[in-house]
Amino acid sequence: MASAVHVALAATLLATSSVALAQDSTPPAAPEASTLDTVSVLGSRTKPRTVSSSAVPIDIISGDEFRNQGATDALDQLRVLVPSFNVSTIPIDDAASLVRPANLRGLPPDNTLLLVNGKRFHRAAVITFLGHGLSDGAQGPDLSVFPSLALEQVDVLRDGAAAQYGSDAIAGVINFGLKKLREGGSAEVFTGKYYEGDGLTTQYSAQIGLPLTARGFATLTAEWRKADDTSRSVQRDDAAAAIAAGYPGVGQPAQVWGSPQVDNDLKLVANLGLTTDAVDFYLFGNYAKRDVDGGFYFRDPTARSGVYSNDGGDSLLVGNLNGAGAGACPGIALRDGAGNLLPYSSVSGAVAALPSNCYTFLSSLPGGFTPRFGGSLEDMSLVAGAKGLWGDWYWDVSGSWGRNDIDFIIYNTVNASLGPDQPEGLRFHPGGNTQTEKNLNIDVSRDIATSFTSQPLRLALGAEWREESFKISPGDGPSTAIGPLTSQGFALGSNGFNGFSSRTAGTFDRRNWAAYADLEAQLTERVLLAGAVRYEDYDSFGSTTTGKLTARFDVNEEFAVRGAFNTGFRAPTPGQANISQISTVFGGTALEDIATLPPTNAIAQLKGAQPLTPEKSRNASLGAVWTHGDWLVTLDGYQIKVKDRIALSTSFVVTPEERAALVLGGNPEAASISQVTYFGNAFDTTTTGVDLVTSYKSNHFGGTTTYSLAANWNRTEVDRYDTDFIDAARVYKLEKSLPRTKGYFSIHHQRKVFHANLRLNYYGSWYEDHLDSGVISAADGGLPIYGGSALIxxxxxxxxxxxGLYVSVGAQNLFDRVPSKNPWSGVAGAEYPVHSPYGFNGGFYYARVGWKF
Structure with a gap:
């Protein structure tokens, strides 16, 4: 069936390029217009602008274009529509597998601000402990909690906007505009799977618009989705060796690399509005939940430190259940003098002969084990407000509340320090994280007539109060226990993802307030100038002031040049300042337990940690706009300088002497920590790039055909870094991990009831440091992977x-393009480079059937 779909779709033409009207959370929008004149609320606090009239680059994507593709996750939908937006499949990356980090213009996910109907949306509770270098330590929003059916329009402001919207808007702003229906609706069923036969995805969506009295609306949207996991794995070398030596119960393959399983992915969105003679009221919000279950690293029964062996696999780790002082248990060799594995039959015989008080995990888990890691995510928000006119002033007052909660789970693993006393089903609850945000906003604006401008000055003023809290919920007893075998070298806590200790659990909050002013002047019919300034004060680290200047000169009716300069900032989050977690990572050829600690922790301070300060940025852009009939071309260059970027440090080795001193000093969790990392401000970067966006609407092929071309070239350079904080390998990943060139060419054809779309997505070459080997070339003994360019x-x-009935069939990655095979796949069982920017699952075909009423 896959090949039949493959051949049939290869003859079609397609790609989308239509847009719709923006939501109004700012002053009243311009009237409805043609596609090229569709308006966006971003880029200016005073007046919505079209793509062609804006002084800064904006992408406007209609809800239909956003939704009508094979991807069902908002992150993947954006990836193919915005060239400077990157996200990849994230397997075996701790919490990053649950909320995938995304990068706009080559910057981390918490450098992009998410708005809904023009109002700030809260960030996710997940902190990306493992982010492939670029996103390490980031805490961004979760775009996946919104169903695409709820969206009227998606606006992407590709320019710094901290002076207008506050913290996080260094790379840009994404605004989700919700639909406003007072009648009608739709219902839809979607299903699809990969050419390999796995990853079956089923999605049901429904929407209805209801009148809210004679002058209001209530639009309700619901979506439910389930996605099976995938596997693009090969057998690991160490697992194959264990099988050859006769070890029973080793999986085939022992470890799975692939997309995690997603169950009960429920998304609800409500958007309500009511107009009266004097005031307009609005209320909108969302509720979302999903369960995610993914793979983890295989624990080799002949070598895993802290569980099976503590000398690199030469001998078995055996504990005395009567206590360390009760005498040593007999030693058992795992390898011969030449380093070869001994047959399991001989090792198991020695294990069976052990005294009853001597324990080894080889007796209960002789084939090793592979943990499964996941969690239950819940997200909700509510925004309420009123707006209207008071004399010549337009005003908007609103309040919002948002919360993102995740409860982690890890199973098929052990707390080695507990010996045989493991929880039922080898199932642990490590605790969770909760991010809660509250906002109060007052925005006012008006036009001021002058004698020296061709149009009135447009003035906007506003104030904001925000409270943000990050909660660490403690794990259950087994996930955090420091068991009786700890002193004998057995690792404590749930292996792979330790539970959050009650000593580090708690709620950490921060408050801030801000005031801004935005002034826009159409000096002449051809010259537009605008400026914004924002003052923000935080109770944790003081105040900051940012500003922005933009200008546009219309040379004639068809051609204009535009530019902007702004300063920005990103405040460290309470989560980054207080999180504490022990994770297992693959350090080149072996698993390592690394503790991520807050800068205030005694262990982190021992390694040089300092209190966090805000990131500071300078963003400059210069571009041109050309419109001619149905042609639109925009070309914009930009440079973003970020100082004191916040990220996770490299790992620091904790010596036995330091470990003993820390335990005696009241830090019992340090007993099995061999390495630590922490958050810090330690490097500066310069990101330079060019965006090209074009579209042309024609009457080709007997219908309406729209051609679109969009491309991004982006380069990040690390200007300064603390060599005690990050190493050259991390710098290389920061600079090389994303493709420098990315873009698409699309054709959308509409004729009567029929439509066809074709999109060619191009990804330039990219770099992957295989399993964080810590080196940048094979000559150094490491395992880097360079991914070649690809056309999808x-x-x-x-x-x-x-x-009202509609039906469509299609394929994403029609020709089943996957990255080049991983040349070191046997090290950890990954058939392909796991951070490929276009994924590694291959082709996906789908069908959609719906009814619009």
Whole structure:
């Protein structure tokens, strides 16, 4: 069936390029216009602008274009529509597997601000402990909690906007505009799976618009999705060796690399509005939940430190259940003098002969084990407000509350320090994290007539109060226990992801307030100038002031030049300042337990940690806009300088003497910590790039055909870094891990009830440091991977009938393009480079059937 779909779709033409009207959370929008004149609320606090009239680059994506593709996750939907937006499949990366980090313009996810209907949306509770270098330590929003059916329009402001919106808007701003329906609705079923036969995805969506009295609306949207996991794995070398030596119960493959399983992915969105003679009221919010279950690293029964062996696999780790002082248990060799594995039959015989008080995990888990890691995520928000006119002033007052909660789970693992006393089902609850944010906003604006400008000055003023809290919930007893075998070298806590200790659990909050002013002047019919300034004060580290200047000169009716300069900042989050977690990572060829600690922790301070300070940025852009009939071309260059970037440090070795001193000093968790990392401000970067966006609407092929081309070239350079904080390998990943060139060419054809779409997505070459080997070339003994460029083809055909029934079939990655095979796949069982910017699962075909009423 996959090949039939493959051949049929290869003959189609397709790609989308239509747009719709923006939501109004700022002064009243311009009237409805043609596609090229669709308006966005971003870029200016005073007046919505079109793509062609804006002084800063904006992408406007209609809800239909956003939704009508094979991807069902908002992150993947954005990835193929915005060239400077990158996200990859994230397997075996701790919490990053649950909320995937995304990068706009080559910057980390918490450098992009998410708005909904123009209002700030809260960040996720997940902190990316493992982010492939670029996103390490980031805490960004979770875009996946919104169903695409709820979206009228998605606006992407590709310019710094901290002076207008506050912290986090260094790379840009994404605004989700919700639909406003007072009648009608739709219902839809979607299903698809990968050419390999796995990853079956089923999604049900429904929406209804209801009148809210004679002058209001209530639009309700619901979506439920389930996605099976995938596997692109090969057998690991160490697992194959264990099988060859006769070890029973080793999986085939022992470890799975692939997309995690997603169950009960429920998303609800409500958008309500009511107009009266004097005031307009609005209320909108969301609720979302999902369960995620993914793979983890295989624990080799012949070598895993802290569980099976503590000398690199030469001998078995055996504990005395009567206590360390009760005498040593007999030693058992795992390898011969030449380093070869001894047959399991001989090792198991020695294990069976052990005294009853001597314990080894080889007796209960002789084939090793592979933990499964996941969690239950819950997200909710509510925004309420009123807006209207008071004389010549337009005003908008709103309040919002948002919360993102995650409860982690890890199973098929052990707390080695407990010996045989493991929880039922080898299931642990390590605790969770909760991010809660509250906002109060007052925004006012008005036009001021002058004698020296062709149009009135447009003034906007505003104030904001925000409270942000990060809660660490403690894990259950087994996930945090420091068991009786700890002193004998057995690792404490749930292996792979230790539970949050009650000593480090708690709620950590921060408050801030801000005031801003935004002034826009159309000096002449051809010259537009605008400026913004924002003052923000935080109770944790003081105040900061940011500013922005923009200008546009219309040379004639068809051609204009535009530019902007702004300063920005990103405040360290309470989570980054207080999180404490022990994770297992692959350090080149072996698993290592690394503790991520807050800068205030005694262990982190021992290694040089300092209190966090805000990141500071300077963003400059210069571009041109050309419109001619149905042609639109925009070309924008930009440079973003960020100082004192916040990220996780490299890992620091904790010596036995330091470990003993820390335990005696009241830090019992340090007993099994061999390495630590912490958050810090330690490097500066310069990101330079160019965005090209073009579209042309024609009457080709007997219908309406729209051609679109968009491309991004982006380069990040590390200007300064603390060599005691990060190493050259991390710098290399920061600079090389994303493709420098990314873009798409699309064709959208509409004729009567039929439509066809074709999109060609191009990804330039990229770099992966295989399993964080810590080196940057094979000559140094490491395992880097350089991914080549790739052209990915998406295609879709469909019919929309007068009855409201619509149906479409399509394929993403039509020709099943995957990255080049991982040349070191046997090290950890990954068939392909796992951070490929276009994924590694291959082609995906799908069908969609719906009814719009």
């Amino acid at each position: 083809v998406d295609a879709d055909v469909g019919w929309t009938f007068d009855s």
